[in-house]
Amino acid sequence: MHIPDGFLSTPVWACAGVASVPGVAYFARKSRTALEDGQVPLMGVMGAFVFAAQMINFPVGVGTSGHLVGGALLAITLGPAAACVVMTAILTVQALLFQDGGVLALGANVFNMAIAGVVAGYLPYRYWGATRHRRLAIFCGGFLSVFVSACLAMSQLLLSGVPMPPAVAMLSLALFAVSAAMEGGITLAVAGALERLNPRWVQGSEKDARAGVGFILVTALLLASAGALLASALPDGLEHFAENVGIAGQAKAFLASPFADYEARFLQVEWLRKAVAGILGLGVVYAACLGLGKIAARRSGAARSV
Amino acid sequence: MTPLIDARKVRYRYADGTLALDGVDFQLFERETVALLGPNGSGKTTFVLHLTGLLHGEGIIRVCDLAMSKKNLPKIRARIGMVFQDSEEQLFLPTVLEDVAFGPRNLGLSPEEATRRAKLALEQTGMEEAAARAPYHLSAGEKRRVALAGVLAMSPEILVLDEPTTFLDPPAERDLVRLLRELPQAKILVTHDIPFARALATRAVFFEKGKIAGHGSIDDVVRRFQWEI
Amino acid sequence: MHYLVLERWSRGDSSFHRLDARVKIAALLLYLVAIATTHPFRWSAFAAFALLVLSGVIAARLPLGGMLLRAAAVLPFTATFAAISALAGDTDAAFRLLARSYASALGVLLLAASTTMPALLHAASSLGFPRILVLVLQFLYRYLFVVTDQAQRMRSAALCRGSALRRGAKRERFRAASGVLAVLFARSYEKAQGIERAMLARGFDGRIHLLSSPRLAWRDAAFLGLAASATLGLRFLLTISA
Numbered sequence: 001m002h003i004p005d006g007f008l009s010t011p012v013w014a015c016a017g018v019a020s021v022p023g024v025a026y027f028a029r030k031s032r033t034a035l036e037d038g039q040v041p042l043m044g045v046m047g048a049f050v051f052a053a054q055m056i057n058f059p060v061g062v063g064t065s066g067h068l069v070g071g072a073l074l075a076i077t078l079g080p081a082a083a084c085v086v087m088t089a090i091l092t093v094q095a096l097l098f099q100d101g102g103v104l105a106l107g108a109n110v111f112n113m114a115i116a117g118v119v120a121g122y123l124p125y126r127y128w129g130a131t132r133h134r135r136l137a138i139f140c141g142g143f144l145s146v147f148v149s150a151c152l153a154m155s156q157l158l159l160s161g162v163p164m165p166p167a168v169a170m171l172s173l174a175l176f177a178v179s180a181a182m183e184g185g186i187t188l189a190v191a192g193a194l195e196r197l198n199p200r201w202v203q204g205s206e207k208d209a210r211a212g213v214g215f216i217l218v219t220a221l222l223l224a225s226a227g228a229l230l231a232s233a234l235p236d237g238l239e240h241f242a243e244n245v246g247i248a249g250q251a252k253a254f255l256a257s258p259f260a261d262y263e264a265r266f267l268q269v270e271w272l273r274k275a276v277a278g279i280l281g282l283g284v285v286y287a288a289c290l291g292l293g294k295i296a297a298r299r300s301g302a303a304r305s306v
Numbered sequence: 307m308t309p310l311i312d313a314r315k316v317r318y319r320y321a322d323g324t325l326a327l328d329g330v331d332f333q334l335f336e337r338e339t340v341a342l343l344g345p346n347g348s349g350k351t352t353f354v355l356h357l358t359g360l361l362h363g364e365g366i367i368r369v370c371d372l373a374m375s376k377k378n379l380p381k382i383r384a385r386i387g388m389v390f391q392d393s394e395e396q397l398f399l400p401t402v403l404e405d406v407a408f409g410p411r412n413l414g415l416s417p418e419e420a421t422r423r424a425k426l427a428l429e430q431t432g433m434e435e436a437a438a439r440a441p442y443h444l445s446a447g448e449k450r451r452v453a454l455a456g457v458l459a460m461s462p463e464i465l466v467l468d469e470p471t472t473f474l475d476p477p478a479e480r481d482l483v484r485l486l487r488e489l490p491q492a493k494i495l496v497t498h499d500i501p502f503a504r505a506l507a508t509r510a511v512f513f514e515k516g517k518i519a520g521h522g523s524i525d526d527v528v529r530r531f532q533w534e535i
Numbered sequence: 536m537h538y539l540v541l542e543r544w545s546r547g548d549s550s551f552h553r554l555d556a557r558v559k560i561a562a563l564l565l566y567l568v569a570i571a572t573t574h575p576f577r578w579s580a581f582a583a584f585a586l587l588v589l590s591g592v593i594a595a596r597l598p599l600g601g602m603l604l605r606a607a608a609v610l611p612f613t614a615t616f617a618a619i620s621a622l623a624g625d626t627d628a629a630f631r632l633l634a635r636s637y638a639s640a641l642g643v644l645l646l647a648a649s650t651t652m653p654a655l656l657h658a659a660s661s662l663g664f665p666r667i668l669v670l671v672l673q674f675l676y677r678y679l680f681v682v683t684d685q686a687q688r689m690r691s692a693a694l695c696r697g698s699a700l701r702r703g704a705k706r707e708r709f710r711a712a713s714g715v716l717a718v719l720f721a722r723s724y725e726k727a728q729g730i731e732r733a734m735l736a737r738g739f740d741g742r743i744h745l746l747s748s749p750r751l752a753w754r755d756a757a758f759l760g761l762a763a764s765a766t767l768g769l770r771f772l773l774t775i776s777a
Contacts, residue, residue: 004609005643006635007616010572028665040667040743041398041734042727044674049723051679052686053716059708068716077720089671093679096647096655097541099608099640104567162616162632163625189709193717201724358736380738388736395729398677400653412738440542440653442680456737 001153002094002109005102009160016156017107023115024088030081039082046078047086047093058186066182071113071149072121072141073187076129076203077194080122087114108156112149120221121145121187125203127213135188142187144221147180151225158229173229309333310464310492311369311386316356318349318363318516326352327363328516334464339493341503341524343533344513350496351391353513354466357494358388370463384413387457387491391469393449397441402433402452405441409460420459427459428452431485447478451485458489465491471499500524500534539680541605544597544648551595555755556650556658562762566642569770570635575627580773581634587765588641595649602648606640613637652676670743674730682723689715 008016034040050070057065070090074083091109094100101109121141128137154172158164194201311334318327327349334340342350355361357369359379367374369382390396399405403424410420428434431451441449450470457465467486471479483505486493497503503510503524510527512520520530528534545552566588573580592602613636617629646655656676660669693715 002612004612004636005567005639006570006613006632006637008571010568013571024668025665028667032667034667038731038734038739040670041674041730042724043671045678045682045723045727045730047671047675048678048682049720051675052683052719052723055683055686056690056712056715056719058712059705085665085668085671086675088668089675092672093675096643099606099644102567102636102639103563103643104571104639157616161628163620163623163628164616165619165623168619168623185709186713189713190716190720193713194720197717197721198724201720355732360732360735380740383736383738388733390729390733390736392726392729394681395726396733398674398730398734400651400656400673400677404653408734408739408743409737412740440651442677460737 001112001150002091002101003105003112003153003156004099005104007102007157007160007162008105008108012156012160013104013108016111017104020107020111020115024084024110027081027084027115031079031085034082039078043078043082043086044089046074047089050074050086050090051093058182058189066179066186068186068190069113069146069183071117071145072125072138072183073190075118075122075145076125076138076141076191077201079203080118083118083122084114087118090114108153112152112156113145116152116225117145117149120148120218120225123217123221127215127217129203135192138191139184139188140218141184143180143184144218145180146183147176148221148225150176150180151229155225155228169229173226307335308371309335311357311494312367313353313356314366316353316363316365316367318352318356318361326516327356330365330513330516330518332511332518334492334494336492337490338509339495339507341507341510342494342496342513343498343500343503343510343527343531344519348513349516350513351468352516354388354468354494354496357466358383358386384460385462386464386466387460387462389450389453389457389465389467389470391472393446393453394441396453396456397444397449400440401437402428402439402441402444403437406452406456406459409456413460423459423461424455427455430458431455432481445478446473447475447481450474450478450482454485463491464494465489466494466496468496469498470495471497471502500528540601541648542652544601545651547596547649549594549596549649550754551591552649554649554758555749555751556654557662558751558755558759558762559646559650560655560658560662561759562766563642563646565763565766567639569766570639570642573770573773576631576635578630578634579776581638583769583773584638585641587769588638588645591645591649592641595645597645597648602641602644606637606644609636609640678723678726681726682719685722686715686719689719 031039031043034043050068050073053068053070055067057067059065071083071087074086077083078086088110091101091106091114095103095106095109121144124137124140124144128134128140131137151173154169154176158169191202311332313330313332316327316330316332317325319325330349330353332353342353344350352361356363356367356374359374359382362374370385372378372382372385374382397405399408403421406424406427407417407420410423411417415423425434425437428437431454433448433451433455436444436448436452441452444452454465454467465486470482474482479499479502483502486506493506495503495507507524510521510524511518512527512531512533514531520527522530566584570576570580570584589599592599610633613633617632620626620629620632650658653673656669656673659672660666693711
């Protein structure tokens with residue numbers, strides 16, 4: 001889902017931009033050796049390949065068809081760092097030449113698809129790629145790359161105050177799951193066909209696969225993205241929760257005061273309230289995932305030592 | 307007279323184990339134009355890739371009296387200009403001028419000097435009008451000329467052209483022949499196009515199963531290996 | 536294909552085309568930020584910003600109708616959300632979404648239709664984009680048409696042979712499509728290897744030396760000043776009048 005300009009509120013596109021710049025810079029640094037290794041032409045041509053791949057339709061469901069999005073496939077063929085740079089390049093070209101996604105919204109789109117989407121698409125493969133669950137891992141990678149980025153995009157829209165009844169948000173969650181499953185299937189089919197042509201094209205993944213860690217990370221990601229969406233769709237519930245815990249009031253006062261004078265004129269207080277609640281919700285979900293991950297890690301560690 | 311290219315007993319095996327070159331001996335002298343003929347997969351292209359150090363097999367190769375080694379590679383690549391079969395792959399920069407200036411820039415020349423040389427090379431190949439255009443929009447013949455300009459801009463002593471006439475229509479091929487005739491460099495032509503080879507080559511070498519199966523004048527080689535329709 | 540149209544437009548020859556790409560990018564960002572931060576965004580705001588960008592379209596001698604039509608590429612996505620907003624009872628938000636995204640798309644289109652991709656990449660490079668990203672963009676753009684043409688040819692070839700791409704059991708079609716993609720991937724991979732060889736043969740040593748961008752001329756600065764004052768002026772007028 002490419003967010004066009006005009007949808008995101010200023011804090012959201014600005015934050016997403018600020019978040020994605022160091023992300024892309026980090027991955028660009030990591031793939032810097034690609035310059036000497038002659039990988040750069042490969043990365044560019046693979047970007048063109050992803051564009052071209054969108055012309056090939058895959059039959060899915062009754063009378064509908066889908067096409068490859070490509071984040072997970074790039075991650076398992078080029079590695080996550082190069083894949084992130086290639087996806088960023090693709091999104092830039094789409095925004096400039098195809099009016100597919102905005103320019104101010106590029107930060108958000110890059111964050112959702114080139115950073116979160118690629119990392120999510122690579123994680124399962126990283127941890128299960130060498131086990132007997134390899135095929136499942138590739139499928140999950142495709143699934144997660146689309147699901148995570150769609151959920152993030154949707155929550156950014158909701159945080160920006162795009163009006164949407166909770167029922168529609170729930171429905172879109174279901175739709176995301178369907179298109180994510182499509183991407184999983186397509187990624188799996190193409191990766192399989194590639195391996196038959198030349199096994200070296202698909203990156204090897206390490207033998208010592210800490211499947212437990214992978215499971216936790218994937219679950220956390222899934223929870224975080226779906227949770228972000230839910231939290232921004234139903235900020236009132238979470239706000240209620242946060243108020244009970246007693247942090248919302250302070251946080252709201254803290255966040256609102258520096259902006260109050262400036263923003264009050266053209267920004268409804270209602271809107272700010274929602275945004276703060278949404279961000280708080282994200283924080284709560286994030287903390288929950290972190291805690292859950294820690295507990296599970298301890299447990300799997302204990303299981304291994306037994 | 308020392309040969310410009312002196313290759314002895316070149317052997318090369320692909321990663322999958324097939325023997326692509328099986329002891330090739332080859333010399334190229336100044337002002338010569340040699341046509342490499344032979345069936346597909348007989349090792350012609352594999353051999354010329356060795357001459358620019360893009361593939362490394364066994365055997366000894368000297369180019370302009372320089373031994374093939376990592377240290378000498380930049381010098382060798384400045385002296386031997388390679389025009390690949392697929393010009394699309396050779397012209398990878400956004401505009402014609404930038405692409406032609408790519409080689410000179412790699413020689414360490416300043417941007418101004420590189421641009422000057424690129425413009426000269428484009429003039430030499432009759433493509434000066436196309437300097438600002440995108441390679442994608444050129445015709446097959448124009449692409450070939452620009453690819454050649456990109457090589458000439460480095461002022462090489464040897465030109466290697468791999469299947470230069472593919473995708474060219476007869477007038478474009480005629481223009482290419484005329485252009486190549488005027489160039490003083492020694493040339494190696496890898497080609498299936500016998501009229502083209504006849505028009506340019508001073509002698510021919512016939513490759514078969516990774517070996518040189520015969521050499522001589524074009525007509526001799528063509529007759530001996532029945533290499534015409 | 537439709538993106539070829541944009542390529543042709545971008546190679547036009549007007550004084551607007553000849554402006555330095557960097558100042559055009561800066562002006563576009565100002566324009567987009569102004570649209571994003573103007574509250575409330577009513578008809579007047581939409582009309583004002585649209586007029587601003589359309590004066591640029593006229594200065595660049597670009598086809599007005601074609602530009603208006605192409606910018607509509609954002610509408611399918613936007614209209615969906617606008618419809619949801621309208622159904623949720625917030626027609627103001629629906630209009631805001633449509634107007635903001637369309638006006639923004641027009642601005643981006645003006646930049647893309649008046650600046651060639653090489654010029655944009657040079658500008659991106661001198662504005663501090665990561666080098667590797669600029670290079671990947673450059674290769675991506677260079678081979679975009681080459682690879683999509685190839686995909687098109689493979690698709691037609693497969694369809695000509697009555698392939699499973701269109702008929703047959705869903706399973707078969709799925710397999711056929713993934714086969715086509717795998718072959719396309721293989722071709723792209725080979726192409727990349729060929730490019731690498733061609734680069735090495737011309738002395739590539741791991742560093743791409745680009746020809747540098749020219750200095751900014753006074754008219755570039757003048758344009759930026761004009762665009763900035765017009766955009767910011769509009770932005771504040773609209774806020775005060777609201």
